[in-house]
Each structure stands twice: as structure tokens, then as C-alpha cells.
Amino acid sequence: MDLFERIKILSAKNSLPHAVVFEGERAKEFSEFFAKVAVCEGENKPCGVCKHCLKAQKGVHPDIINLEPEGASKLYKVGFVRNIKSDSFVLPNEANAKVYIFNDAENISAVSQNALLKVLEEPPKSVIFIINCKEKTNLLDTVISRATVFICDEKETESISEEILNIIRTASKQSEYELLSLLQGYSSEKGELLRVFDELIISLRLLYRLKVNGKDFEEDTELLETLTLNRILNAIDILIDAKKDIMQNKAVKIIVARTCIKLKKTLGR
Numbered sequence: 001m002d003l004f005e006r007i008k009i010l011s012a013k014n015s016l017p018h019a020v021v022f023e024g025e026r027a028k029e030f031s032e033f034f035a036k037v038a039v040c041e042g043e044n045k046p047c048g049v050c051k052h053c054l055k056a057q058k059g060v061h062p063d064i065i066n067l068e069p070e071g072a073s074k075l076y077k078v079g080f081v082r083n084i085k086s087d088s089f090v091l092p093n094e095a096n097a098k099v100y101i102f103n104d105a106e107n108i109s110a111v112s113q114n115a116l117l118k119v120l121e122e123p124p125k126s127v128i129f130i131i132n133c134k135e136k137t138n139l140l141d142t143v144i145s146r147a148t149v150f151i152c153d154e155k156e157t158e159s160i161s162e163e164i165l166n167i168i169r170t171a172s173k174q175s176e177y178e179l180l181s182l183l184q185g186y187s188s189e190k191g192e193l194l195r196v197f198d199e200l201i202i203s204l205r206l207l208y209r210l211k212v213n214g215k216d217f218e219e220d221t222e223l224l225e226t227l228t229l230n231r232i233l234n235a236i237d238i239l240i241d242a243k244k245d246i247m248q249n250k251a252v253k254i255i256v257a258r259t260c261i262k263l264k265k266t267l268g269r
């Protein structure tokens with residue numbers, strides 16, 4: 001059963017949770033669906049035709065409040081979170097429910113999370129809090145334990161671009177210096193570096209799936225042969241850590257250098 005079905009069933013049983021964490025690449029997509037189900041007043045939610053569904057589809061429903069973190073560090077400041085908390089005690093405008101969606105919340109600070117705790121535990125009637133994140137590693141246990149966590153399917157790929165393949169090949173076959181010069185080319189812009197790391201992770205996951213299923217990677221059979229499952233998993237972990245460091249605004253050049261050393265050690269022979 002996919003996650004869409006699970007959300008529909010919870011709604012049909014009238015038991016949509018009031019604190020939800022969506023973790024994964026598709027968190028936003030599922031949170032939008034969840035919010036639509038929550039405000040819909042049709043029969044088979046989301047009915048797609050009631051006024052609530054129509055407004056939700058257009059992104060203009062007043063009771064679906066999409067929140068974004070502030071600044072380059074992508075933080076939810078504690079004052080902001082406290083305002084949301086007080087706002088949640090105001091009755092919904094039009095629907096029978098009010099949904100707050102914290103998008104990109106992987107960097108939400110412990111202080112801000114603590115400010116939310118009480119209201120997560122006993123939310124005002126018909127209020128739903130959704131926390132979207134790629135990885136829930138920075139969320140406090142006390143938050144996780146009060147929420148229903150849904151793991152969203154990862155974005156999958158069936159092919160690897162020449163750009164990314166070149167990086168993996170370099171990590172596997174060339175020297176650390178060559179890998180470093182290649183990755184340094186991306187380090188002047190954080191967004192670009194994050195994109196490359198994301199694509200590397202997705203591509204390594206493809207290699208992992210191919211290997212687990214005993215399949216060939218036709219573009220480069222030899223490359224897949226030299227990699228073990230463990231090495232691929234380690235490389236993914238290294239990249240996830242590097243992404244976290246970048247989002248926490250640590251010095252990008254140092255992160256890139258450190259990541260190169262680790263990747264070379266893991267993927268090189």
C-alpha cells in the first residue's frame with residue numbers, strides 16, 4: 001500500500017494524526033496531499049471538487065499554512081515558532097481543520113523544537129502540525145515520540161548523468177588530488193554543491209540497487225565490479241554528513257576537502 005492510500009485510510013477512520021513528520025525526498029508532495037485530505041469536506045477525501053480541495057490545489061487555502069525557514073542557514077527562529085504556536089489557537093478560517101506545514105525543517109533548532117513540544121502534545125482542536133524534512137536526524141526524540149513519522153519514497157533514478165559518473169569514476173580510479181579539483185569546481189556556490197551531492201547520493205543508491213539485484217551497470221561494468229555494497233553505503237553516509245555540514249554553514253572548502261579524503265578512502269582501491 002502506498003503512502004497516499006495510508007493517508008486516505010487514516011482519514012476515513014477519522015484518525016488523521018495531529019503531529020506528523022514526513023521524512024524523505026518526497027516529503028512536500030505527501031504533506032500537500034495530507035493537508036488537502038485534512039481540509040476536504042467531500043465524501044472520498046480528497047474529493048478534488050469541493051471548495052476546499054480547489055483552494056488547496058491552487059495553493060491558496062487559508063487554513064493550509066506553508067512555512068519556510070529563514071535565511072541561508074534555513075533556520076526556524078524560536079520567535080517565529082512561538083508566533084505559530086499562538087496562531088494555532090485561533091480557529092480555522094474556512095475549513096474544519098487548520099494545517100501548519102514546516103517545510104525544509106531539517107535544520108530546525110532544538111530551542112525551536114522545544115517551543116513546539118507542548119502544542120504538539122496537546123494541539124488545539126482540529127490543528128495539525130506537519131514537519132517536512134529530508135532526514136529527521138536533527139529532530140529531538142521528544143518531538144519524534146509525539147509525532148507520526150512517515151518515510152516518503154526516495155526519488156529514484158534509472159540512469160546516472162555523465163557529470164556524476166565522472167565524479168564517481170574519479171573517486172574510484174584517480175588520485176585524491178584529482179577528485180578535489182573536480183569537486184572544488186562546485187564549491188563556490190552552496191546550492192550547486194548541494195545539488196551535486198544530492199545527485200551523487202541518488203546515483204550511488206542506483207548502483208547499490210543494481211548490485212543487490214545482481215545486475216550490471218552497463219555504462220561502466222568495471223566500475224560496479226570494483227565497488228562493494230559496504231563501500232557504496234559508506235560513501236552515501238559520507239555525502240549525507242557533508243550535506244548536513246553545508247546546511248549548518250560550516251566552511252565549504254574544508255567540507256569539500258574532508259569529503260574528498262573520505263570518499264577516496266571508501267571508493268578508491
Ligand SMILES: [Zn+2]
Nearest residue numbers: 040047050053
Ligand atoms: Zn474535497
